[in-house]
Amino acid sequence: MSILEVNSLKKSFGEVNVLDGVSFTVEKGDAIAVIGPSGSGKSTLLRCLIGLERADGGDIVINGKNLMQNGVYVNDRQMRDVCSCMGMVFQSFNLFPHMTVMDNLIAAPVSVRKEDKASAIARAEKLLADVELSDKANVYPSSLSGGQKQRVAIARALMMEPDILLFDEPTSSLDPQLTAEVLAVMKQLAEKRMTMIVVTHEMGFAREAANKVMFMGDKTILQMGSTEDIFERPSDPRIKEFIQSIL
Amino acid sequence: MFKDLLDIAILLTDGVKYTATLFVVTMIGSLPLGLLLTFMRTGKSRILRGITGFYVYIMRGTPLLLQLYFFYYGLPFIPGMRNVLVLDRFTAAMLAFVLNYAAYFCEIFRGGMISVDKGQYEAARVLGFSKGQTLGKIVLPQMLRVSLPSIANESITLVKDTALVTAIGVTEILYFAKATVNRQAVFTAYPVAAVFYLVMTFAITKLFDYLERRYSF
Numbered sequence: 001m002s003i004l005e006v007n008s009l010k011k012s013f014g015e016v017n018v019l020d021g022v023s024f025t026v027e028k029g030d031a032i033a034v035i036g037p038s039g040s041g042k043s044t045l046l047r048c049l050i051g052l053e054r055a056d057g058g059d060i061v062i063n064g065k066n067l068m069q070n071g072v073y074v075n076d077r078q079m080r081d082v083c084s085c086m087g088m089v090f091q092s093f094n095l096f097p098h099m100t101v102m103d104n105l106i107a108a109p110v111s112v113r114k115e116d117k118a119s120a121i122a123r124a125e126k127l128l129a130d131v132e133l134s135d136k137a138n139v140y141p142s143s144l145s146g147g148q149k150q151r152v153a154i155a156r157a158l159m160m161e162p163d164i165l166l167f168d169e170p171t172s173s174l175d176p177q178l179t180a181e182v183l184a185v186m187k188q189l190a191e192k193r194m195t196m197i198v199v200t201h202e203m204g205f206a207r208e209a210a211n212k213v214m215f216m217g218d219k220t221i222l223q224m225g226s227t228e229d230i231f232e233r234p235s236d237p238r239i240k241e242f243i244q245s246i247l
Numbered sequence: 248m249f250k251d252l253l254d255i256a257i258l259l260t261d262g263v264k265y266t267a268t269l270f271v272v273t274m275i276g277s278l279p280l281g282l283l284l285t286f287m288r289t290g291k292s293r294i295l296r297g298i299t300g301f302y303v304y305i306m307r308g309t310p311l312l313l314q315l316y317f318f319y320y321g322l323p324f325i326p327g328m329r330n331v332l333v334l335d336r337f338t339a340a341m342l343a344f345v346l347n348y349a350a351y352f353c354e355i356f357r358g359g360m361i362s363v364d365k366g367q368y369e370a371a372r373v374l375g376f377s378k379g380q381t382l383g384k385i386v387l388p389q390m391l392r393v394s395l396p397s398i399a400n401e402s403i404t405l406v407k408d409t410a411l412v413t414a415i416g417v418t419e420i421l422y423f424a425k426a427t428v429n430r431q432a433v434f435t436a437y438p439v440a441a442v443f444y445l446v447m448t449f450a451i452t453k454l455f456d457y458l459e460r461r462y463s464f
């Protein structure tokens with residue numbers, strides 16, 4: 001069974017049609033790079049998957065549970081439950097500015113999952129060590145660099161032990177050096193077979209860490225396949241053009 | 248000379264009780280009420296949004312002095328309220344102040360609420376926080392912090408506004424100052440009263456400075 005199945009997904013904002021029949025499946029352990037021109041609906045797709053945006057039609061099945069069937073969503077409660085197996089990392093980090101790094105990490109486990117505070121702190125310490133930010137546990141996000149903020153955001157998402165982690169341009173607001181440190185963390189996750197869907201303009205990540213690439217354009221998926229397929233054998237002239245433009 | 252000033256100060260101290268009580272009651276009453284109004288003003292219900300919008304408009308769009316007169320002299324004129332809604336001076340003053348300041352605090356909190364980035368709600372949602380938890384743990388602390396300087400400002404205005412209630416005969420600081428000037432024909436009661444207000448605004452400034460430092464992030 002695939003961990004995520006999307007079938008004929010449709011989404012419009014008013015008159016503007018953004019996604020028109022998007023279908024794909026994600027297998028456990030996949031690291032999928034989603035690329036494509038600006039405005040092609042990459043963010044909207046991720047947001048529909050995790051319930052930040054409501055699609056208008058199609059099916060979404062996550063971990064065998066329906067999120068949407070034939071354009072009809074499950075109720076709010078079930079939606080929460082189905083989406084709870086996913087985490088998301090944003091371009092703008094969205095750390096909670098009034099909480100220390102540690103509190104950012106343990107807030108959701110303690111309040112949402114009712115985890116014991118001491119055990120949440122222990123797990124947070126381990127994750128902070130993984131992203132090399134152990135010394136920052138007690139500072140506020142405002143004193144961190146962009147790269148550090150994003151690593152905290154990744155650690156915060158991992159605290160909820162998601163089955164699938166969504167990234168929407170996690171490095172787009174970072175300069176190259178900080179991008180590298182965030183990509184390193186994401187690569188490690190991919191190596192640990194974390195299931196990830198990553199909207200990115202970083203072809204480095206697409207080539208080195210992802211096992212599949214999804215190319216979006218014109219409201220749908222133009223091609224999805226292995227990294228070599230997309231880069232060496234693009235099926236569509238628009239893909240060829242895009243790849244040339246960014247290399 | 249010094250003894251004269253001290254005598255006047257002692258006289259005015261009688262008024263401090265009312266000034267201070269009015270200040271404290273107004274703060275304690277209007278801050279939560281203002282917060283409640285903010286939730287209604289920014290909430291889902293169009294009717295509640297309309298009502299609170301109108302309320303804020305009336306309260307901010309008319310003089311506080313007029314509202315004082317209304318609650319003290321005006322209420323009994325409402326048909327059927329002749330013997331029911333007769334408030335004593337100080338109760339009328341507290342009511343008018345709480346209702347008036349709640350409108351200002353509502354707008355201050357609303358500004359703070361708008362300043363909370365939409366990314367905060369989205370991050371909270373994908374982490375599984377419920378709507379109530381998002382409000383209580385994520386939005387409220389940020390909006391209160393952002394609102395602090397404006398609340399400080401409004402509190403200082405409040406200290407000075409308390410003097411308005413002298414107009415309906417509440418015996419607060421200015422009331423005694425004026426009475427002293429009239430009775431003894433010594434103008435010094437006014438500067439002494441000014442010192443009383445300055446001491447209070449100084450304390451409030453310091454308190455909010457501390458709060459701003461304590462809750463900086």
Ligand SMILES: Nc1ncnc2c1ncn2[C@@H]1O[C@H](COP(=O)(O)OP(=O)(O)OP(=O)(O)O)[C@@H](O)[C@H]1O
Pocket residue numbers: 013016018036037038039040041042043044045
């Ligand atoms: N909330 C919204 N309301 C109206 N239109 C929207 C909204 N969000 C996105 N759109 C429109 O949907 C289209 C797709 O947007 P989306 O953000 O998904 O693209 P994207 O592929 O992520 O682009 P980028 O690479 O620039 O981030 C765009 O035309 C955008 O203007």
Ligand SMILES: [Mg+2]
Pocket residue numbers: 042043044168169
């Ligand atoms: Mg986008």
